[in-house]
Amino acid sequence: MSDAAQLTITEVRAAAEAVKTAIDRHLQAxxxxxxxxxPVVVHAYEELAAAAIAYDQILYEVYDEVTPFEIPGDDAGTGYQGPEHPEAISVLIRRDYLIADPKRLRAQAERVDESLPPGEGAEGEVTAAIGVLxxxxxxxxxxxxAEEFGLEEGDSTLWVSAADPSDPGEWLPEPFDGADPxxxxxxxxxxxxxDDELDEL
Structure with a gap:
């Protein structure tokens, strides 16, 4: 292996280590x-974004591979198009769970509400328990x-978007219609x- 090739691989490894360091700093912030x-969190976020972009670029140059990371606003064609100074923000959260242990889920719900009525069949018992918890x-x-409640965490995402000020109850009938990329x-x-990608670094 030539010295130039070795140097390039070393640069890739250095970029990967920079991402790890930035992740630790962001988590700490x-x-x-x-x-x-x-502002400390904002700065840590910007450093993490910059490190991820740099790693993605050098990874592509050396190995013709990319990461699954996407930095909002990095693509000019799909970036933020909202106001520079939004009057309000909307925070949308999605968390998915696998119902790993329906019996544990039901038992936890019964601890909260001893009068929890049985549902119609196993599915009914689960939906009633979910409503209680x-x-x-x-x-x-x-x-x-989650594990204590018989659930197994899946993917999750949190979106922070610019929004117009709204009156109380205005958007409740259709709460997710305003999710505009x-x-x-x-x-x-x-x-x-x-997680798997980070483990491979």
Whole structure:
């Protein structure tokens, strides 16, 4: 292997290490933040985005491969098209769960509501239990205690989009109609796909 080739591979490895470091810094900033719009978090996000882009570019140059990471606004054709100073924002969250243990799910619901009526068959019992648990606990607590509730976490995503100010109850009949990619300020995805990619670095 030539010295030039060895240097290039070393540069790829250095770029990968920079991504790992940026991830650690971003996690530290997020976990230590106490206020929305924390400039430390914003700076850590920007550093992580820059490191991911740099790694993606050199990976493509050397190995003709790319990563699954997408940085909002990186593509001029599909980037943010909303106002520079939005009057409001909308936060949309999707979390998927596999019902891994229906009996445990039902048991946890019965601890909350001893009068929980049996559903019509196994499916009815599960849907009744889900209604009780999600009515009792905040979504973040359910995510943190998913295994305890008989659930297995799947993919999740969080979108922060520019929005127009709305009156109370205005958008409740159709809460997700306003999910416009052109108004997307930032998004954060969690998936085993990304975990597998990081493990391979």
């Amino acid at each position: 997020v976990s230590s933040s106490t206020e929305p719009g924390d 999600f009515g009792e606990y905040e979504p973040d607590e359910i995510a943190a205690r 052109e108004l997307l300020i930032c998004r954060f995805d969690v998936s085993e796909v990304y």
